[in-house]
Amino acid sequence: xxxxxxxxxxxxxxxxxxxxxxxxxxxxxxxxxxxxxxxxxxxxxxxxxxxxxxxxxxxxxxxxxxxxxxxxxxxxxxxxxxxxxxxxxxxxxxxxxxxxxxxxxxxxxxxxxxxxxxxxxxxxxxxxxxxxxxxxxxxxxxxxxxxxxxxxxxxxxxxxxxxxxxxxxxxxxxxxxxxxxxxxxxxxxxxxxxxxxxxxx
DNA sequence: CCGAGGGCTTGTT
DNA sequence: GAACAAGCCCTCG
Numbered sequence: 328x329x330x331x332x333x334x335x336x337x338x339x340x341x342x343x344x345x346x347x348x349x350x351x352x353x354x355x356x357x358x359x360x361x362x363x364x365x366x367x368x369x370x371x372x373x374x375x376x377x378x379x380x381x382x383x384x385x386x387x388x389x390x391x392x393x394x395x396x397x398x399x400x401x402x403x404x405x406x407x408x409x410x411x412x413x414x415x416x417x418x419x420x421x422x423x424x425x426x427x428x429x430x431x432x433x434x435x436x437x438x439x440x441x442x443x444x445x446x447x448x449x450x451x452x453x454x455x456x457x458x459x460x461x462x463x464x465x466x467x468x469x470x471x472x473x474x475x476x477x478x479x480x481x482x483x484x485x486x487x488x489x490x491x492x493x494x495x496x497x498x499x500x501x502x503x504x505x506x507x508x509x510x511x512x513x514x515x516x517x518x519x520x521x522x523x524x525x526x527x528x
Numbered sequence: 529c530c531g532a533g534g535g536c537t538t539g540t541t
Numbered sequence: 542g543a544a545c546a547a548g549c550c551c552t553c554g
Contacts, residue, residue: 426539445548449538458548460539466547481548488547496547 337363340381340394344368344401346495351397353381353390354418360390361418362397364469367491405439405503406472417470426454427464437478440504441519444482451523458482466490478503478519484512 336356342349347368354363383391393416400406409417423431429452437443443451445465446458454460465476471490477499481487489496500513508514 424539449548454538456536456549457538459537459546460548462547463538463540463545464547468547476547479547482550486547490547493547 334376334379338379338381338386339371339375342398342401345404346491346498349401350375351381351394353386353394355386355390357387359418360387361393362416362470363419365471365473367471367495369492370490401472405499408438408475409435409470409473417473419469426452426457426460429453430461430464431468431474434474434476434479437475437519439475439478440517441522442478442480442500442505442513442517443519445479445487446482447520448479462488472499478505480513484508484515486511486513 337352337354340351340353342351349368350366350371351362352364352366354360381394383394386394397416420428430448433448433451444458445461449455449457449461452461461479465479466488468474468476468490471477477489477491477496479487486493486496486500501507505517506514
């Protein structure tokens with residue numbers, strides 16, 4: 328983005344969604360095509376280069392198929408998780424460190440209707456004290472909704488931050504069936520922690 | 529029980 | 542190496 332190469336071999340597409348307009352960035356490279364980044368409403372770059380607009384007619388068949396499939400997933404509620412880390416719709420895994428890859432992998436296993444804390448996610452990925460680093464990663468998660476960073480909350484049960492806004496975070500959790508013991512606090516029966524047995528370091 | 533404040537920790541830039 | 546951040550934990554009041 329800052330180095331000016333962000334739009335090389337990439338194109339953007341807007342998609343209306345029940346909570347606003349999403350921005351999808353597709354990578355077109357023949358070797359590695361797929362979704363490069365998904366922006367929640369209000370999160371993307373302000374200026375979108377017109378010449379990089381996604382044109383289904385001229386796009387490669389493979390990318391067209393991926394765009395249609397991803398679009399359908401986004402229309403479902405809740406949006407299905409990615410069970411496997413390197414799902415073929417997504418691309419650009421080389422931008423992640425081993426730490427980040429491990430955390431995202433664990434994140435993808437948190438089911439709808441449940442939440443985990445930043446600290447637990449860190450421990451689960453075998454980096455016990457890296458809660459804050461996990462927060463940093465969640466903030467730059469390129470595939471929100473699919474990699475469900477909205478299911479990561481603070482250890483004390485409060486929501487924690489969210490790129491798309493905490494209101495959206497709460498709505499997403501509510502529609503997934505997460506329960507609140509008080510207005511701002513997640514109920515303990517919605518926590519996924521207990522269902523995972525962590526190897527004690 | 530809750531909230532505010534301070535110190536600590538980690539991975540990334 | 543320093544600064545930063547979508548956190549955590551303990552201590553008060």
